[in-house]
């Protein structure tokens with residue numbers, strides 16, 4: 525039995541889909557009973573909250589592997605630590621954690637590194653998947669202004685980034701969950717190419733059939749835009765800091781882990797942009 529947490533999220537949803545497609549025996553966790561009730565056929569849906577140990581224990585029954593997806597919030601390390609405490613009490617399942625590229629160099633990845641260190645210290649078998657920024661962020665966070673203003677905003681200047689498609693991340697996750705031999709390993713997951721936001725704007729323009737621009741803002745102005753859109757202050761600071769990492773070229777490395785583990789080349793940005801053409 526494999527437990528997939530955060531199954532309603534961007535990553536968890538795709539991992540559930542791909543795990544079901546290859547016939548894995550899965551249980552998936554949802555925060556909301558309504559969403560759990562609508563879980564896809566072929567899996568066991570359970571309601572679980574990382575902050576409520578009573579909801580974690582039943583989710584862990586009979587589980588040999590866990591795909592751990594914490595929410596991208598400040599208290600991620602504490603939420604995941606609550607969960608890991610219950611996992612240790614339940615046995616020795618292998619924990620495959622979604623982390624992030626960047627380690628201690630930026631705020632979001634640093635919160636993930638805190639949680640990684642806690643898992644390392646727990647004595648549980650683990651694998652860390654450390655993806656770069658997701659291509660799908662453009663759909664989730666930028667498609668609104670792309671459609672309404674033919675523009676998207678940021679403060680990463682000409683920093684090039686090897687964005688990864690969530691579908692590739694999920695393909696690697698399913699391989700690691702289905703196989704042995706990945707214990708104690710950390711995999712940095714990137715796309716196969718590095719692109720600036722200027723390149724991305726050109727590619728999206730080609731798909732949309734009209735000009736889409738990237739507008740680079742000073743970091744303080746970008747933070748103001750994020751706050752006015754309702755982003756919590758810590759998340760706004762962390763997003764601005766991530767763009768600083770991108771601007772400095774520290775998220776531009778290309779690894780071969782997707783190809784090596786999934787057995788095929790990473791999805792290109794062109795392919796992603798065509799597949800999500802409805803968004804532009």
Ligand SMILES: NC(=O)c1ccc[n+]([C@@H]2O[C@H](COP(=O)([O-])OP(=O)(O)OC[C@H]3O[C@@H](n4cnc5c(N)ncnc54)[C@H](OP(=O)(O)O)[C@@H]3O)[C@@H](O)[C@H]2O)c1
Nearest residue numbers: 530531532533534535555573574594595596624656657658
């Ligand atoms: N976006 C990127 O470019 C990027 C890059 C590298 C790493 N990451 C990391 O990837 C991870 C997954 O990202 P994502 O986009 O899939 O996030 P997401 O869509 O926000 O999904 C988070 C999931 O966690 C669930 N959740 C939230 N709070 C919970 C709680 N207290 N107890 C139990 N479940 C809870 C959510 O349930 P609800 O749907 O009910 O809220 C949702 O299913 C994050 O840790 C993020 O930091 C992201």
